[in-house]
Structures are given as C-alpha cells and as structure tokens.
Amino acid sequence: MSDSAPKEGQPLPSSQPSQKSMSKAERRELQERQRATKAAQKQQQQNQAASSSKSKGQSTPQKKTDFGRPRSSSSAVPKDAAKDASGALDSEGPKTRGLRIFSHFGLPKTLGHQLKGDIHPAIIRLGLQFSEFKICGANARCIATLTAFKSVIQDYTTPPQNTLSRHLMTYLSPQISHLVAARPMSVTMGNAIRQLKLEISGSDIDLPEQDAKDQLCSQIDHYIQERIIYADSVIEELAMNKIKDGDVILTYARSSLVEKILIRAHAEKKRFSVIVLDSRPLLEGKTLLRTLTSTTPPIPCTYALLPALPSLIKEVSTVLVGAHSLHTNGAVYSRAGTAMVAMLAKEHSVPVMVCCETYKFSESVMLDAFGKNELAPLKFSPSETPKPHSNLEVLDPLYDCTPPTCITAVVTEVGLIPPTSISSIPLALGKTNL
Amino acid sequence: MASDPQMIASQRVVEDLASRLRRRQVVGSRQSALETLLVLRQVVSRARFSNVEQLVELIRSVGRRLVDAQPKEHSVGNTVRKVLHHIREEYRTATEGTAPTPAVTFSIAKFVSQGQPRRHMAAPRSDATSVPLKENDPDDPDSFARTLKPVLMEAIQDVFDELETVYDNISKNAKDHIHSDEIILTLGKSRTVESFLKAAAHHRNYTVIVAETAPSYGGREMAKSLSSAGISTFLVPDSSIYALMSRVNKVILGAHAILANGGMFAISGSLLTATAARAYSTPVVVCAGQFKLTPLWNLYHEYGALDFGDPSAVLGFEEGDLVDKVDVVNPHYDYVQPELLATFITNYGDHPPSSIYRLLKETYDDEDNEL
Numbered sequence: 001m002s003d004s005a006p007k008e009g010q011p012l013p014s015s016q017p018s019q020k021s022m023s024k025a026e027r028r029e030l031q032e033r034q035r036a037t038k039a040a041q042k043q044q045q046q047n048q049a050a051s052s053s054k055s056k057g058q059s060t061p062q063k064k065t066d067f068g069r070p071r072s073s074s075s076a077v078p079k080d081a082a083k084d085a086s087g088a089l090d091s092e093g094p095k096t097r098g099l100r101i102f103s104h105f106g107l108p109k110t111l112g113h114q115l116k117g118d119i120h121p122a123i124i125r126l127g128l129q130f131s132e133f134k135i136c137g138a139n140a141r142c143i144a145t146l147t148a149f150k151s152v153i154q155d156y157t158t159p160p161q162n163t164l165s166r167h168l169m170t171y172l173s174p175q176i177s178h179l180v181a182a183r184p185m186s187v188t189m190g191n192a193i194r195q196l197k198l199e200i201s202g203s204d205i206d207l208p209e210q211d212a213k214d215q216l217c218s219q220i221d222h223y224i225q226e227r228i229i230y231a232d233s234v235i236e237e238l239a240m241n242k243i244k245d246g247d248v249i250l251t252y253a254r255s256s257l258v259e260k261i262l263i264r265a266h267a268e269k270k271r272f273s274v275i276v277l278d279s280r281p282l283l284e285g286k287t288l289l290r291t292l293t294s295t296t297p298p299i300p301c302t303y304a305l306l307p308a309l310p311s312l313i314k315e316v317s318t319v320l321v322g323a324h325s326l327h328t329n330g331a332v333y334s335r336a337g338t339a340m341v342a343m344l345a346k347e348h349s350v351p352v353m354v355c356c357e358t359y360k361f362s363e364s365v366m367l368d369a370f371g372k373n374e375l376a377p378l379k380f381s382p383s384e385t386p387k388p389h390s391n392l393e394v395l396d397p398l399y400d401c402t403p404p405t406c407i408t409a410v411v412t413e414v415g416l417i418p419p420t421s422i423s424s425i426p427l428a429l430g431k432t433n434l
Numbered sequence: 435m436a437s438d439p440q441m442i443a444s445q446r447v448v449e450d451l452a453s454r455l456r457r458r459q460v461v462g463s464r465q466s467a468l469e470t471l472l473v474l475r476q477v478v479s480r481a482r483f484s485n486v487e488q489l490v491e492l493i494r495s496v497g498r499r500l501v502d503a504q505p506k507e508h509s510v511g512n513t514v515r516k517v518l519h520h521i522r523e524e525y526r527t528a529t530e531g532t533a534p535t536p537a538v539t540f541s542i543a544k545f546v547s548q549g550q551p552r553r554h555m556a557a558p559r560s561d562a563t564s565v566p567l568k569e570n571d572p573d574d575p576d577s578f579a580r581t582l583k584p585v586l587m588e589a590i591q592d593v594f595d596e597l598e599t600v601y602d603n604i605s606k607n608a609k610d611h612i613h614s615d616e617i618i619l620t621l622g623k624s625r626t627v628e629s630f631l632k633a634a635a636h637h638r639n640y641t642v643i644v645a646e647t648a649p650s651y652g653g654r655e656m657a658k659s660l661s662s663a664g665i666s667t668f669l670v671p672d673s674s675i676y677a678l679m680s681r682v683n684k685v686i687l688g689a690h691a692i693l694a695n696g697g698m699f700a701i702s703g704s705l706l707t708a709t710a711a712r713a714y715s716t717p718v719v720v721c722a723g724q725f726k727l728t729p730l731w732n733l734y735h736e737y738g739a740l741d742f743g744d745p746s747a748v749l750g751f752e753e754g755d756l757v758d759k760v761d762v763v764n765p766h767y768d769y770v771q772p773e774l775l776a777t778f779i780t781n782y783g784d785h786p787p788s789s790i791y792r793l794l795k796e797t798y799d800d801e802d803n804e805l
Contacts, residue, residue, distance in 0.1 A: 102668065279648065279671060279672055279673040280646065280648065280671040280672075280673065281671055281673075286749075286753060286756070289756055289760060290755075290756065293756060293759040293760060298759055300761075301759070301760045301761070302760065302761040302762070302763060303748065303749050303756075303760050303761070303762050303763075304748060304762065304763040304764065305648040305649055305672075305748055305764075306648065306672050306673055306703075306706070307647060307648060307672055307702040307703030307706060307768070308702060308763050308764065308765050309706060310705040310706065310768055310769075311702075311763065311765045311768075312763060335673070336671070336673040336674045336677055337672070337673030337674075337676075339676040339677065339710075340673070340675065340676045340706050340709075340710060343676065343709060343710065343713060344706065344709060347709060368677070368680045369674075369676075369677035369678075369680075370677075370680065370681070373677070384651065384654055385654055385669065386654055386657055386658040386661070386669065389661065391661035391662070391664060391665065391666050391667055392657055392658070392661035392666075392667045392668075392669065393666075393667070393668050393669070394668075394669045394670075395668050395669070395670045395674070396670070396671055396674070397670070397673075397674045397677055397678075399677075400673070400674060400676055400677035401677070
C-alpha cells in the first residue's frame with residue numbers, strides 16, 4: 001500500500017529538505033513540530049492511559065498540506081507525528097505497541113467526493129462498485145477496469161498540440177488514482193494497466209486519432225481474451241484432468257476460476273462432491289454454493305465454516321483454491337484463510353492446487369501477510385460486533401500469504417508447475433509479456 | 435431399600451439433574467461439575483450403608499446414570515470419580531487410625547525393587563483407633579454410616595471449594611506467564627482464560643488478539659469484556675489467524691476436557707490455531723481447572739467429542755433454497771494432540787502434556803476409570 005506521507009515535517013533527518021529552501025515561517029513550523037514530537041515521546045514513556053475518546057481518522061494521508069491537525073489537549077498527543085502515513089486513528093493518545101503495529105493496515109477509506117479533475121463517469125461508477133464490494137475478486141476487478149478504460153479511451157479526444165501516445169497516459173492517471181482511492185489496486189489491475197501503458201506509448205504517432213483509439217481498444221480486448229478468458233479454459237482443462245470420479249474436492253471461499261473448473265468437470269460427467277469452506281468477513285462461499293447447486297443434476301455439496309476443517313480434511317482428496325496473486329518466491333497471496341486450509345491439508349498429505357493465470361504474477365517477494373494487506377470495511381461486521389473504542393479495535397484483514405511449502409502445484413495456462421519454479425515463468429514467457 | 439423415602443428423594447434429585455443434562459439445560463464444564471457435586475452431596479447425606487463398598491456402589495450407579503444422560507460433559511464423570519477418590523481416602527484414614535502410616539523413605543533401591551510407593555500397600559491397623567468403625571454391624575447398621583458421614587461431607591466440601599476457587603488459583607501466577615508488550619492470541623469465550631488475562635493485566639501491559647470463533651462467535655463477548663478491563667484488544671475473524679500468527683508471542687486457549695494422553699477437547703478452531711502456532715513455533719498454553727482431567731483417550735474419532743452444533747448457525751433458513759441441497763457440518767469441539775501443546779496451567783500448578791497421566795493417577799483411582 002502506498003503511504004502518501006506528507007512531504008514536509010517528517011522528523012527524519014534523511015528526508016528533510018534543506019533549510020534554505022523553506023521560508024522562515026515553514027522553518028518555524030518545522031521546529032515546533034519537532035519539539036512537540038520530542039515532548040510527545042517523553043510523555044508517552046510516562047503514561048499509557050488513553051483517556052481521550054477516539055476520533056475517527058478523518059485526517060487521511062491525502063491532506064498533504066494540511067498540518068493544522070488539532071493539538072488540543074496534552075493527553076491527545078499525536079505521537080504518531082512520525083507515523084502520519086498510517087492515516088488511521090491519529091490524535092488518539094499514546095497507544096500500546098499492539099495497537100501501533102497494525103496501524104499500517106490503514107482503515108478502508110471512504111470514497112472522498114473531492115474529484116480532482118474530470119473523472120469519467122464510467123470510472124466513478126466503477127469506483128463506487130469497488131468500494132461497495134459489488135465487484136469482488138481479482139479477475140472481475142481487472143476485467144471491469146479494462147472495460148471501463150475502453151469507454152474512457154473512446155470518449156477521449158486529444159487536445160491540440162499533443163500526441164495521443166503522450167497525453168493519454170497523463171489523462172488516465174487521475175482516473176487510476178480514483179480507483180485506487182476506492183480500494184487498493186490489485187496485482188491484476190496493476191499488471192493490466194502496465195500493459196496498457198506500454199501499448200499506449202507504443203502506438204503509432206501517424207495514425208489518425210480514431211484509428212489509434214480503436215487499436216488500443218482492440219488490444220485491450222485481446223489482452224482480456226488471451227490472458228484471462230483463454231487462459232481460464234486451458235486451466236480448466238488441466239485441472240479437470242486431476243479430478244477423478246469419486247473425488248472429494250475442498251475449496252475455500254469463492255474463486256471464479258475454481259468455480260469454472262468445477263462446473264466444467266461436472267459437465268464432463270465426472271462424479272465428485274465438493275466441500276465449500278467459508279469464513280467471515282465476506283462469506284463468499286455461499287455464492288459459490290448457489291452456483292454449484294444450480295447445475296443439473298446438482299453437484300453434491302457440503303458447507304462448513306473454517307473452524308470445522310480438521311473434522312472434514314480426512315475425507316478430502318484434493319484442495320483447489322484460487323489466488324489473488326503469485327509472487328516470485330512461490331508465495332500465494334489470496335483470501336484470508338487460504339493459508340490455514342493449505343497448511344492443514346499439507347499436514348494430512350492432501351495435495352493443494354492453486355489455480356492462477358499467468359497475468360497474476362507479481363515480481364515482488366512476499367514473506368508474510370503483513371507487508372501488504374487490506375481491511376474489510378465495517379459494513380461487513382454484523383451488528384453483534386462490539387463497537388470499537390479506545391481499547392478495542394476490530395480488524396478484518398481480507399488477504400493472507402500462503403508459504404510455498406504448503407502448496408503442491410500451481411495450475412497455470414502454461415502447465416502445472418511447482419511453486420518454486422514460479423520465478424522462471426516470466427522468463428519463459430518472454431519478459432515483455434508480464 | 436427402594437421404598438425408603440430418603441432413597442426416593444435421592445433418586446429424584448439424580449433424575450432431575452440427568453434430565454437437565456440430557457436437555458442441555460446445564461452446559462459448560464464448571465457448571466455441570468457444580469451441579470453434579472450438589473447432587474452427590476445430597477445422595478451421600480441421605481445414603482444408608484453399612485460398609486464402604488455399598489457407598490461406593492451407590493455413588494457409582496449415580497455416576498453412571500448421569501454420565502449416560504450426557505456423555506459429552508466429561509466433568510460430570512470426573513466429579514464423581516473425584517468424590518469416590520476422596521471417599522476411599524477418608525475411609526482409609528479412618529480405618530488405619532489417626533496416626534498416619536509411617537513416612538515411606540524414598541530410596542532408589544526400594545524404587546527399583548518395589549516400584550512406586552503406593553499407599554494401598556500399608557497394612558490397616560484395626561486396633562488402637564480412637565473412632566472405632568464397625569462395619570456390617572448387625573445390631574446397629576447405621577453406625578458405620580453415622581461415623582463416616584461427617585468426614586465425607588467435609589471431603590465433598592473440599593471439592594466444592596476447589597471448584598469455586600478454580601479461577602482464582604489459575605490466575606495466581608498469571609503475571610509470570612505474560613510479559614510486557616506481548617501479543618497474546620486467544621479463541622472464543624473461556625471464563626478461565628478471561629480471568630487469567632485480567633489478572634495479568636493488573637501487572638503487565640500487553641495486547642490480546644481475540645479470534646471470533648465462528649459460528650458461536652464467543653470471541654465478540656470476550657473482546658468486549660477484556661477491553662472493558664483495560665486490555666488493548668483486537669477482534670479478528672478466524673480466517674486471519676494464520677496471517678497474524680507471525681506477530682503473536684503466545685497462544686492461550688481454554689479446554690473443554692483434558693484427556694489422558696495429554697491432548698484435549700477444545701472449542702472448534704483450536705486445532706487450526708495450534709497448528710498455525712506450530713508453524714511459527716509459538717507456544718500454546720492451555721488454562722484449565724483440574725476438574726477437566728478425564729481418564730479418556732481419543733484414538734479413533736476425528737470429530738472431537740462427536741458433538742455437533744446447530745447447522746442453522748452455519749447456513750440458516752434465510753438461504754432457503756440452499757438448505758435442502760447442501761450438507762452442513764458444524765462440529766462443536768476439536769481434538770488437539772498433545773504434541774501441539776506446550777503446557778497446561780491448572781489450579782494446582784503447571785504441567786506439560788507428558789505428565790498428565792501422573793496427575794490422573796493422583797487424582798482418581800484406577801478402578802473408577804470405567805464407572
């Protein structure tokens with residue numbers, strides 16, 4: 001997650017802009033802030049009581065220039081002056097270590113209505129759908145984003161004295177930030193947008209505008225078809241071969257790809273049964289259950305919540321899960337809870353297959369679920385959940401990281417590969433394709 | 435004997451508890467243990483017996499009746515076994531006289547030749563007793579009972595006191611187990627763990643992550659109670675236990691029953707947590723009272739305690755069209771193997787799972803393992 005830290009005022013010696021460049025007033029402000037931080041740290045060592053009631057962090061990190069955050073009472077010391085970037089639960093009072101270490105998760109941001117510049121209505125609608133979780137899932141979000149971009153590109157007109165290949169990118173940037181403000185960007189969206197930018201910069205200058213736009217749109221279509229739709233059917237084929245009659249397949253939450261695989265296998269007259277595991281906060285398994293039972297004849301399904309897993313794992317022959325993204329060290333970043341399913345399956349020697357298209361590869365290395373995660377908005381907590389206050393916080397992380405040791409194989413459109421070989425796939429595909 | 439009004443009254447009390455257990459109106463280890471103890475006290479106070487075997491048989495039949503009513507509540511059987519153990523002990527002290535048996539000096543040589551010193555071996559001295567116990571006296575059949583009953587009631591009162599002070603005794607050393615700035619993970623709602631954590635909070639500043647444990651969602655109440663006691667708490671769904679485990683220093687769980695091999699039955703979700711903790715080498719600590727010690731093994735059942743909860747908590751009737759097409763599984767307990775647990779904190783000290791068998795031998799008599 002990109003922490004947009006305020007540029008000025010960070011009491012870190014390395015990032016301080018030179019004193020000369022700031023005006024006198026700014027320098028004085030900086031000194032005041034440093035003094036306050038020092039006093040804050042001293043006070044924080046003395047007491048721990050957070051007497052002030054919690055003020056919801058309206059001071060989101062986007063307010064770069066606004067440093068008039070109220071420093072009202074001495075107890076509400078913003079010791080997080082050094083942690084402005086967290087953007088959550090500021091001006092709270094000194095917090096214990098526990099509450100601090102999760103502060104980088106950040107609260108889910110409400111979609112601000114400060115629309116900088118013109119955002120295309122398709123993008124506005126998409127942002128709203130993202131923040132309401134109406135469109136959920138890596139593939140769905142990517143396809144929706146690309147489709148929205150197609151309409152943006154069609155409606156775009158190059159201003160005079162500008163070329164499409166150069167200006168379109170700057171035109172798209174605020175649209176992308178609007179989407180990111182709704183929900184942090186998924187790896188799929190990131191890869192697709194990177195590919196789109198590559199295409200844009202590579203478009204021929206001499207082409208008339210409408211032709212250039214049509215070409216871009218067809219390239220977007222091509223990307224969706226090739227990397228997602230066709231890849232999915234190849235993966236269905238490969239995974240289907242691993243499902244035999246009499247199998248019990250276990251899956252967790254809802255992966256669009258696993259859903260397709262199961263329906264396809266059922267259509268090929270394979271007899272198997274499915275165990276769907278589910279868990280808060282999203283409880284997506286019920287949607288999967290509905291799809292699976294609406295086939296004719298319905299697939300025999302069992303439904304249970306995650307803690308019931310140890311009782312069921314003995315009967316399972318294969319575990320099929322989806323992924324949000326795959327990382328170079330073989331770790332799988334997917335819905336929270338997948339790691340536990342994979343871990344327990346490994347204990348009982350049940351093969352775990354992760355179904356994932358190659359466009360979900362990310363070049364970063366992921367060690368645990370902390371470096372990058374997202375919290376579900378509070379609307380997913382039922383009414384019986386206790387209300388947060390100074391000592392209580394409710395966290396609903398949406399993702400977690402499954403270590404490569406728990407995974408048996410990854411099913412991609414280039415074949416079944418062991419998780420340790422993932423880093424070589426981009427090389428095999430030709431680096432430019434990723 | 436059945437026409438005796440005392441016996442009928444005892445039977446009624448027993449039947450009442452049995453039906454309440456069967457209908458699950460009495461739920462929870464400590465609650466069932468307390469109720470069983472009340473019933474046993476009444477039975478013993480009203481019982482008529484002329485020798486100790488009759489009393490033991492009476493208590494045993496009561497125990498069998500109660501355990502059959504609700505086999506999943508192991509603390510019922512445990513309490514009966516404990517009372518029997520106390521009865522036999524008191525009887526032994528009474529018949530062997532006021533002077534205790536000579537202190538057995540421990541020597542390696544004797545240990546090797548005779549094995550562990552057992553109290554049963556000491557020969558009862560029937561003479562020189564200040565309180566003569568006349569067993570099976572044909573003239574005065576009640577004398578035996580009369581002399582023994584006050585001692586028995588005292589013994590039962592001891593068990594009562596132990597049950598009442600369970601939480602206090604377990605929390606006594608809480609501050610030695612939790613250090614400053616630690617992050618503790620716990621599951622669901624356990625009163626033992628709750629009092630343990632609150633006691634430690636008086637001395638230490640730390641954080642607790644509470645997992646909600648679907649579908650009972652006891653974690654919510656636990657989080658509310660802990661945070662109102664001033665402990666900084668996080669409430670998370672079970673899906674993120676593995677994700678957060680890398681930051682957790684200790685896992686503290688409650689138990690439903692402690693088994694003879696050192697394993698335990700605990701609320702569903704405990705096995706997942708313990709396995710995740712093992713992946714990160716985080717110690718798993720279990721807080722449980724000694725009344726949860728059960729001379730039982732779980733060799734064949736993977737469904738812990740074979741107890742299932744209401745499926746509508748998992749898939750309710752709101753999803754009407756799914757209800758008849760889908761099987762729903764809602765096991766209530768998990769069986770956690772002893773290899774995953776680091777220690778049991780009980781009201782009589784801390785024990786590793788490997789020495790649970792010793793505790794069992796000291797707390798109960800072997801002949802009572804099958805009531």
